[in-house]
Structure formats: structure tokens, C-alpha cells
Amino acid sequence: MTDKEFPWYDGGWLRCYHSARQYLGANDVSALATFEQQMAPLRTRRDFKPLLMKNLIQDDILTALKTHLSLMSEDDMDPTEFFSFGRLISTDVPILDELQEQLATVVANACKEKVERNYNFLSLYNNFGICEPHMDAPEAKWTLDICIDQSEPWPIYLSDTQEWPVPNPKTDSDLDWKSFILSTVQFREYTLMPGDALLFSGSSQWHYRNRIEQRHSNNYCHLAFLHYVPEGCRKRCRPRRWASLFEQPGLATLPAIEDYISEYESDSKE
Ligand SMILES: [Fe+2]
Incomplete structure (x- = not known):
């Protein structure tokens, strides 16, 4: 292979x-x-629909997350995806671990199955922010995307829930398979404001964000990603x-x- x-x-x-x-x-x-x-x-059940939860994150938690970000230096962040995604990443954030634990019940109720916490991170998109069409590995079966702060709303596009695992694309050209997905799969736009959260199935829904719009001298979007898997499934992922x-x-x-x-x-x- x-x-x-x-x-x-x-x-x-x-x-x-x-x-x-x-x-x-x-x-x-x-x-x-x-x-x-x-x-x-x-596998994610095919009738699962993403859920936009307005104002899910309380003001005190949002403020704590923003304070945490303001105290960080670039040296504290992982630059691996600076050029590919236009973002810096921060992991091992205790306040995020606590939030993820607190929200496990909300996620379980919304996706109608028992879940356990998996990885999480803060994603600080900058002027070069982009997220090409992709699906994630099953470690991100349930993805809770939380908006902490942004220069302007930056839409994310989600497909319907797909059959998993998805078949290999017919073409081996990098450009062609993306065009193929974008032209053959229906996407819906979701816009988050600070404090909003979007629950979707990262491993069974194609998702992407276009290049961040250049409206200011400093365009940014700070997000938290919390991932959950079915209860008892962490190791088998x-x-x-x-x-x-x-x-x-x-x-x-x-x-x-x-x-x-x-x-x-x-x-x-x-
Ligand atoms: Fe993703």
C-alpha cells in the first residue's frame, strides 16, 4: 500500500x-x-447531524482561555503546522483538560453514545490560516470545535456523515481528489462566534476552511479542539x-x- x-x-x-x-x-x-x-x-451513524451550540462556553471560562493565550509566547507553541495550516498549536493546557471533562456529558447526549476524552489542543490560526478538505483519524470521531476569539467570523464547511472508512479516491493526483470531493459532496457552512461550539464527526465528515479573509492587518481565529471517542475505544484507535x-x-x-x-x-x- x-x-x-x-x-x-x-x-x-x-x-x-x-x-x-x-x-x-x-x-x-x-x-x-x-x-x-x-x-x-x-463508525459514525449515517443519520448523525452536526450540532452548533451557541454560547456553550461560559464567560469566565472564555476569559480564562483568552488570558492563558495572552500569557503564552510563541516559544510555548508548536510551529509544525505554521506553513501548512497557518497556525500555532498549544497542547497540555490544564484548563482545556478540565473543560473537556466537564463537556463530556454534553457531547455524549448530543451524539447519543457514551464517550471518553481523547486528545485536545488550542489552535491559533493567523493571517495565513487555512484548513484543506480532510477527514481525521477515528481518534477524532467526535470533534468539539470551540471559538475562543477571532478577528472576524471564519466559516467552517462540513459534509454530511459519510460511510466509514471512505473508499480510496479514483485519482492519485493531490489536486484532483480534492476537486473531486468538493464537487461531488454537499457541504454546509457553519459560523461560530466566541463561546460557540460545533460538534461534528471529524472522522466521518469532510471538513475545511478557506484561506482566512484578509480584512485587517492582523487576521486571526483562536479555536479549541476537544476530541472524544466511544467509551472504551481509546486504545483500539x-x-x-x-x-x-x-x-x-x-x-x-x-x-x-x-x-x-x-x-x-x-x-x-x-
Ligand atoms: Fe480535522
Whole structure:
């Protein structure tokens, strides 16, 4: 399997998934059935609709988040996606962990399943802000996108909930598959104001933001992303755990999984 297949953001995860299925199918059919059954909760039901929650975040929490941001220096932030997304990222923010815990019940009620916390981060988009069309790996099955502050409203576009895992695109051209998705899938625009939150299925809905509009000398949008997964599913979302979870040591040496671990999970705390 090459990186021409599933050429988007969560493509590495999907290559792991399909490689594991292929390996188990060839070596242990009953383990394949277990694998499929364990992955089933990562699918999002097709009738799920995103939910825009106006003023979900109380003023005192919003103020605390803004204060936290104002006290940070650029050295405290991860610049990895400065050029690709036009953003700096901040992780390990205690106030965000607390907020995510508090909102777990709200998310569970809205998506109608029990959930547990997964990763979170602050995303500080700047003048170059953009978010190309993509889906995320199942670690972001439920994404709560919170607007903290912005120079102007900056719409996000969401598709309907798609069948998961989505099939490989017919073309291997980077430009063509994006054009194909944008021209064949229906999107709806959502606009958030500070304090608003948007719940959607990051792993089953295509989503994107156009380049941030150049209306001021400093255009920005500061967001918090809180991710949740079905209760009990955190470990099975992570390809590095599959060899031990399914008692299949061979899974650890599949090239797709080795590549994924070295790119995304080498410093994982779990
Ligand atoms: Fe995303």
C-alpha cells in the first residue's frame, strides 16, 4: 500500500486499517472477525447531524482561555503546522483538560453514545490560516470545535456523515481528489462566534476552511479542539496498540503500521 492511496490527513491510519485487515484475513480469519467487531464502534451513524451550540462556553471560562493565550509566547507553541495550516498549536493546557471533562456529558447526549476524552489542543490560526478538505483519524470521531476569539467570523464547511472508512479516491493526483470531493459532496457552512461550539464527526465528515479573509492587518481565529471517542475505544484507535490488543505480534511489523507509529505515535504516552 502506497501513500498514493488515501492521500489525505487520516490516510496513514486508513493504510494501517486496510493492511491489518489484509494480514489478518490471510493469517487468522477469526482474529479478523474480532478486529472488525472492535472497529465497528468507530463508525459514525449515517443519520448523525452536526450540532452548533451557541454560547456553550461560559464567560469566565472564555476569559480564562483568552488570558492563558495572552500569557503564552510563541516559544510555548508548536510551529509544525505554521506553513501548512497557518497556525500555532498549544497542547497540555490544564484548563482545556478540565473543560473537556466537564463537556463530556454534553457531547455524549448530543451524539447519543457514551464517550471518553481523547486528545485536545488550542489552535491559533493567523493571517495565513487555512484548513484543506480532510477527514481525521477515528481518534477524532467526535470533534468539539470551540471559538475562543477571532478577528472576524471564519466559516467552517462540513459534509454530511459519510460511510466509514471512505473508499480510496479514483485519482492519485493531490489536486484532483480534492476537486473531486468538493464537487461531488454537499457541504454546509457553519459560523461560530466566541463561546460557540460545533460538534461534528471529524472522522466521518469532510471538513475545511478557506484561506482566512484578509480584512485587517492582523487576521486571526483562536479555536479549541476537544476530541472524544466511544467509551472504551481509546486504545483500539491507536495502531501501535493493535499487536497486543489482538494478540497478533505480526501486526507490529506491517510497514503501514511501522510508518504510522514513527510519524504519529512514537512519543505517545499510552
Ligand atoms: Fe480535522
